[in-house]
Amino acid sequence: MPAGARTETGGELHSRLRQQQLLSAFGREALRRSELDDLLQEAARIAANGLGTNLSKVLQHIPDEGALKIVAGVGWRPGVIGVVRFGTDLESPAGFALRTGAPVISNHLGDEGRFRTPKLMVEHGVRRAVNVLIRGEAGAPPFGVLEVDSRDPREDFSESDVDFLQALANVVGLAIDRDRDRRDRELLTREAHHRVKNSLQIAQTLLRLQLREVEDPEARLQLEQAARRIMTIGAVHERLFSGPAIGQVAVGTYLHGLVEDLRNSLGVGEGSRPLELELSATAEMAVWDGDRVTTLGLVVTELVTNAFKYGRDRVLIRLEIAALDGAGTLVVEDGGDGPPAGYDQVRGRGLGMRIMATLLRGGELVPQWPAGGRFRFVATLPPAASGASA
Missing domain, CATH: 3.30.565.10 (Histidine kinase-like ATPase, C-terminal domain)
Known part of the structure; x- marks a missing residue:
């Protein structure tokens, strides 16, 4: 085997081992953290780190607006996170991933015939992108899309990168399910306490009325x-x-x-x-x-x-x-x-x-x-x- 091929294979193996370490660390973090916003931001950081770039984002699907909103990310100018929205049509890489459920690799955005390049990504000089779906429990609507972007046109994203990113997105999906369950339980608990309080107020009112007699x-x-x-x-x-x-x-x-x-x-x-x-x-x-x-x-x-x-x-x-x-x-x-x-x-x-x-x-x-x-x-x-x- 040529020396260059051995070096490349060794570098590839090192990269995959590092991605596994990042996934393991993120899994522990997902178990520890209770705030979903913080966890989404950490997922964006891990995603960029694992794929060797400094640009990534988590896009949440907003059905009422027909849009994907950037809710976490790294590498973007101020005023992007929590504000900028992308379309969900099939001509958007993130929209394609959302609608089809299939991961999207686009290593030549400037020459792409399938997709248009969103204005934000043009502003930041993005040349390559990879997107995977963030989904929770079966039957529930998908949360959105995890995307990693790169300005470097020389090294393509690979199927192994997709596997890493999808595994990361799956952990995020589990955390989202847990957060949804927690909020549902809190809502039921609040309703229960509200009803008990109302019942006690009625009982107190009845006693006050009885006092008159x-x-x-x-x-x-x-x-x-x-x-x-x-x-x-x-x-x-x-x-x-x-x-x-x-x-x-x-x-x-x-x-x-x-x-x-x-x-x-x-x-x-x-x-x-x-x-x-x-x-x-x-x-x-x-x-x-x-x-x-x-x-x-x-x-x-x-x-x-x-x-x-x-x-x-x-x-x-x-x-x-x-x-x-x-x-x-x-x-x-x-x-x-x-x-x-x-x-x-x-x-x-x-x-x-x-x-x-x-x-x-x-x-x-x-x-x-x-x-x-x-x-x-x-x-x-x-x-x-x-x-x-x-």
Whole structure:
């Protein structure tokens, strides 16, 4: 075999091994990354790198516009990605790949009789192009096209290059399916929480209407407390689908909203008995799951209701959260005398106390009579589950 042929074969083998390494690395990246836009940009970079060029692009099919839009890419002038669109007709290389599903190699764009060269590619001096389809699950419309371009007319794209590019596009297709499934699940979850919130609002409204028909003071009190408990849970569901992530609630935002709701439902303001909230820096920034926030909200609601029922003066809510494990210390303080010394809140007969004793399993609720004529309940919330944000 001539020496030149051995060198060429060795270079070809080295190129294929490098492409396999790039595919393997991209596969791991696709499993790790959750943001589809970032993954598409990485796919464009890997595609150009694997084929030895500095120009590539990911084109997404926009059916309503009858166009392919560049959504990721490398090597293009500013203002191209996210803006420039190509046609989907058969005279466009990318359009041909989209419509036929077949890969397209065009090693002589200037002399091509099959396709026209898009203006953008002429501006960038593109001489060669290769396109493959990005498709997801069987039966679903294709996402679009992965294309690599080159200004160098001397070395043709090969069928092996197509194989590499198609394998890369297939991994992208799997990531797109995963992203679509995630968005579908989020949509269903948001709808579920929205319906639960609406149902709780209806239940709260019915209780408020029932209050108009009840004359017994104790019965009215119980109905009002039940309505506040429903309000507390409903506020959690409202924020479960508007928070930083599905199923996660920003604790500070939730408590500020809850305090405002309690002011309205209890009829208190800035007068002789204001309701105030103090949060540590960690508590202000904490993000908890819905169950933990529901527990926190119900405990706050019960303690604040009791403070306004039995206490005096200002009512203060203070929450501190440990940065390491997410354990919380909740204090609700007022100017009252509190329950008699030796009172056992766990065995207390009140419904509110029994609710809190159930909610705080793994934590505790302790009455305190500090100096200065104040009374406070101190509730300890257990550490967050492993992996939860503090």
